[in-house]
Amino acid sequence: MTYIKLPLALILSFSAFVSYAQPVQFTYQDQTIQLQNTPQKLAVYELSALDTLNALGIQASIVPETTFVGALKKFNDKQYVKAGSLFEPNQTLLKEQKPDLIIVGGRSAAKLNEVKKIAPAINLWPDTQNFNQDLKNRTLFLAKMFNKEQLAQSKLDHVYALQAQLKQLTKGKSGLMLFAIGNNFIPHAKNERFGFTYDISGLKSVVPPAAPQASSARPAPNSPEALATAQRNLERLVQAIKQNPDFIIVLDRGAVNTQNYAAKQHIQSHPLLKNSQAVKENRVIFVDADAWYLTGAGLDNTAFMLEELINGIKNTK
Template identity: 40%
Template structure:
């Protein structure tokens, strides 16, 4: 009995002596641990900023951007550089205890880590939605916001289920329009998660494993690689027109931040796409470019994207 008591006493003593971690955040490249929950957060990833905002977690610094809608309050927040290039002096002045980096700022992570712990919760293709769910729950768990996150995810899941029911057996194509050029996006591309989101089947094949593994580089203008890419896009557009999808989803790069919306004009002037039944019968969804291009993920933002499709596809 005395021995049992001694063991119990030792166990209790060790439990008291061993400090419990108040904060643990698992992210893409590791885990951040701390004895207290961060209170001075900076996010260069606007999808994470959107989720932080949805979960009621404050950020003290953000990159320069055109903040509106749910993120409007950050228009007046201290700025710490751009989405691509941190302003290290401005960042140091804020004395952050946690920094979120995104895909655009990934190359700056080694320098950012000299200032504060850095987490990367970037959603990757072709598993964008699965990554979004995992990363949202990781973020929420670290800040004791799991219940709130699960409620938000449940609302998004309901919209996705409704969209997949609405679009069962239907096909689609996502078209990225920029300066008169049209770039189709398939499963595995940056916006390829649109097919899982909407329940539409892409009329073009998904990226191959080899294509997914290849580094994402932009060929020099007029180079053989650029000409080959242009020829591939032209062929893809012909295939889209021939398949005559039920829906066309159009992203107009020029319309970001209030620019002129040229997406409809570009399609109307295209000899093949203008002849599709989707274009002729108004089955074209013009998506909000800032929400897709600048934010993309995020609890509030993704709920807007699913709701927008439901409104426009009914």
């Protein structure tokens, strides 16, 4: 009997590929896609989904034109087709590339119906207000499609273990999540973009929950709506500092793609924050801007964010 020795990568690619006896439907929330085979050529415009796929050893071949960082840095390479932006998939190029599956979300979610005309497509925009359950749902949805359930569950268990470790450190402690734009520090509460920080960290928010937002549209600069929002944020910051949070977590928008954390200096001169006990006692954690602002709620990136908070809190003690 003759045996043929195959490269490991080729064996793994066979094990990940499944040809269904008949078209199979995959349902996520209110979306259903129908596939004949395991998708081999993926176009991914949602970075958290790209991070989760990468964590599961599933490679996209078509991605948006952007700056990839961290675990996704390899997608800057020319071997990956760049078809449009995070906001606007290049539909002409997508038609030429003929992907088996297109994943949108967040910035590109509005283009779902258009790209559905090219290939099966789905919106995997994270729901960070239900962070843990949503991460599990999105991860297992992708894992089932690619026969990666065992690895997915192992990675999810690692995330849960990190959360338990973090919450042990933050037990009975309060926190304030700030989004910094220049020298402007905006408090984020539950139901706001980065309000999930309290849920995953176990820190008690010193900012009352915000009303659920029907729209994420930003008011025009210097408009009455923008000025009213700025005044409201200032009042919320005043009240938050009065609560004397044990920890302050800062996401510096200006550090995205630059790693230039000017907020570290701005917070020391801010008329309100500089006098807070957390700042005076160096209980401030400046999180990785690219991981939190760009990649977001992906499987490996969530583990990275949790490890960052764990190390940050340990280093402030």
